[in-house]
Amino acid sequence: xxxxxxxxxxxxxxxxxxxxxxxxxxxxxxxxxxxxxxxxxxxxxxxxxxxxxxxxxxxxxxxxxxxxxxxxxxxxxxxxxxxxxxxxxxxxxxxxxxxxxxxxxxxxxxxxxxxxxxxxxxxxxxxxxxxxxxxxxxxxxxxxxxxxxxxxxxxxxxxxxxxxxxxxxxxxxxxxxxxxxxxxxxxxxxxxxxxxxxxxxxxxxxxxxxxxxxxxxxxxxxxxxxxxxxxxxxxxxxxxxxxxxxxxxxxxxxxxxxxxxxxxxxxxxx
Amino acid sequence: xxxxxxxxxxxxxxxxxxxxxxxxxxxxxxxxxxxxxxxxxxxxxxxxxxxxxxxxxxxxxxxxxxxxxxxxxxxxxxxxxxxxxxxxxxxxxxxxxxxxxxxxxxxxxxxxxxxxxxxxxxxxxxxxxxxxxxxxxxxxxxxxxxxxxxxxxxxxxxxxxxxxxxxxxxxxxxxxxxxxxxxxxxxxxxxxxxxxxxxxxxxxxxxxxxxxxxxxxxxxxxxxxxxxxxxxxxxxxxxxxxxxxxxxxxxxxxxxxxxxxxxxxxxxxx
Numbered sequence: 001x002x003x004x005x006x007x008x009x010x011x012x013x014x015x016x017x018x019x020x021x022x023x024x025x026x027x028x029x030x031x032x033x034x035x036x037x038x039x040x041x042x043x044x045x046x047x048x049x050x051x052x053x054x055x056x057x058x059x060x061x062x063x064x065x066x067x068x069x070x071x072x073x074x075x076x077x078x079x080x081x082x083x084x085x086x087x088x089x090x091x092x093x094x095x096x097x098x099x100x101x102x103x104x105x106x107x108x109x110x111x112x113x114x115x116x117x118x119x120x121x122x123x124x125x126x127x128x129x130x131x132x133x134x135x136x137x138x139x140x141x142x143x144x145x146x147x148x149x150x151x152x153x154x155x156x157x158x159x160x161x162x163x164x165x166x167x168x169x170x171x172x173x174x175x176x177x178x179x180x181x182x183x184x185x186x187x188x189x190x191x192x193x194x195x196x197x198x199x200x201x202x203x204x205x206x207x208x209x210x211x212x213x214x215x216x217x218x219x220x221x222x223x224x225x226x227x228x229x230x231x232x233x234x235x236x237x238x239x240x241x242x243x244x245x246x247x248x249x250x251x252x253x254x255x256x257x258x259x260x261x262x263x264x265x266x267x268x269x270x
Numbered sequence: 271x272x273x274x275x276x277x278x279x280x281x282x283x284x285x286x287x288x289x290x291x292x293x294x295x296x297x298x299x300x301x302x303x304x305x306x307x308x309x310x311x312x313x314x315x316x317x318x319x320x321x322x323x324x325x326x327x328x329x330x331x332x333x334x335x336x337x338x339x340x341x342x343x344x345x346x347x348x349x350x351x352x353x354x355x356x357x358x359x360x361x362x363x364x365x366x367x368x369x370x371x372x373x374x375x376x377x378x379x380x381x382x383x384x385x386x387x388x389x390x391x392x393x394x395x396x397x398x399x400x401x402x403x404x405x406x407x408x409x410x411x412x413x414x415x416x417x418x419x420x421x422x423x424x425x426x427x428x429x430x431x432x433x434x435x436x437x438x439x440x441x442x443x444x445x446x447x448x449x450x451x452x453x454x455x456x457x458x459x460x461x462x463x464x465x466x467x468x469x470x471x472x473x474x475x476x477x478x479x480x481x482x483x484x485x486x487x488x489x490x491x492x493x494x495x496x497x498x499x500x501x502x503x504x505x506x507x508x509x510x511x512x513x514x515x516x517x518x519x520x521x522x523x524x525x526x527x528x529x530x531x532x533x534x535x536x537x538x539x540x
Binding site: 022024060062063065066067068069071072073076094096097098099100101103104106107109110111114115123124125126127128129130131145148149150151152153154155156157159160161162166169170173 | 292294330332333335336337338339341342343346364366367368369370371373374376377379380381384385393394395396397398399400401415418419420421422423424425426427429430431432436439440443
């Protein structure tokens with residue numbers, strides 16, 4: 001999917017919502033546990049109930065890998081189901097990968113070819129040659145961690161390098177990388193005041209914003225400082241939507257929560 | 271496996287060699303491609319031929335994920351084969367994971383429980399609460415990227431924060447984390463001159479050292495500056511050993527290359 005197609009989807013749906021599919025067997029409705037593949041059954045129901053309210057789904061690979069082969073199978077079924085039934089959806093493998101050149105190419109193949117995701121999240125610590133192999137894939141997007149929503153973000157990301165925080169250095173440096181136009185960034189919603197500074201460095205890039213809802217971030221604040229000319233935001237909510245109920249009405253409850261956010265987004269966009 | 275047991279293995283085998291199982295179907299002997307699981311067949315032959323010369327194997331997960339479900343199955347078979355047949359081997363899942371707290375716990379479960387690895391590599395960018403969930407597992411080890419062997423290491427890792435490079439800041443900060451004793455570090459062999467400085471910060475920690483051989487690092491230099499009282503080094507070689515031949519003699523050729531390194535290590539240890 002191209003960036004232009006993503007923007008068109010956002011305008012059409014009046015939504016820049018991304019739903020995180022972080023599926024934990026301890027948290028899904030117990031009646032699903034008797035299904036052959038409870039994780040996929042859960043995802044399918046959530047997707048069918050919410051696809052018109054969001055533009056993106058983001059399975060976090062940790063939750064699938066924790067269940068081993070079975071989990072990887074659930075992930076494969078989920079991405080195939082999305083691509084077959086909802087081709088307008090922008091799919092994100094939240095994998096936070098990164099390794100030396102030839103190895104990053106293998107990760108890119110895993111997520112862009114074997115599993116046909118539109119994008120994958122990566123970590124910046126190993127620098128340019130760990131990220132460029134992902135950027136080489138046409139019409140695929142690489143979403144690099146910049147400023148994350150957790151407490152540990154203050155351990156290194158906000159430390160000063162020559163009077164500039166590490167995350168700003170990461171943003172600036174990445175602008176010179178080959179196929180930079182395929183790069184997006186993760187910026188946590190819990191740090192809304194930072195968006196002004198970030199927009200000075202990457203005015204037009206898409207930002208994937210976790211931390212709205214369960215982690216305490218505020219949608220209005222993020223949009224106030226983070227919206228770009230081309231919208232440029234994907235707001236992620238995971239637990240707040242998918243675990244809205246753990247009874248048989250879980251999918252409708254999720255849709256209700258997603259609708260609440262979509263209505264706010266439509267208002268912001270108008 | 272405890273650190274003491276790892277050190278005992280090193281002394282017994284007179285080797286601190288780790289063999290990287292980065293298996294690429296384009297590089298393995300073509301005659302293996304007719305096997306039901308060529309990747310596992312390759313690993314099994316390499317392991318059987320070299321297990322007495324090394325103390326550790328390190329599959330890089332990228333190479334398995336690139337083959338999807340089949341690849342994950344090969345990884346599972348490889349770790350199970352190692353644990354069943356060579357329980358004295360220290361196993362490393364080279365996965366470079368890292369995410370917010372509860373998600374890192376899922377990754378830890380994936381590699382420490384579902385796949386019973388002794389250790390996993392992680393990235394430091396997200397800080398303390400992204401790494402501590404791994405450290406919480408008893409007798410398991412977390413190997414954090416400090417200074418990597420690639421060119422991109424100079425993009426961020428060596429940048430100065432208050433007159434101290436980022437990688438040193440990462441090393442120092444991590445010493446205060448809970449269960450620090452379960453932490454090891456990745457330090458590239460291509461930067462042997464840095465080991466003196468690193469040993470001032472973490473005198474006793476184990477360092478996993480990639481980059482000897484194919485990437486140009488020198489074993490003697492690394493040992494000169496990197497050996498600790500308790501040895502404290504695991505030297506990794508991947509391509510230089512496993513792709514020594516791509517004919518039917520590939521396993522013996524790998525053993526020959528591994529022996530060359532083991533002999534040098536025995537000499538250094540004596």
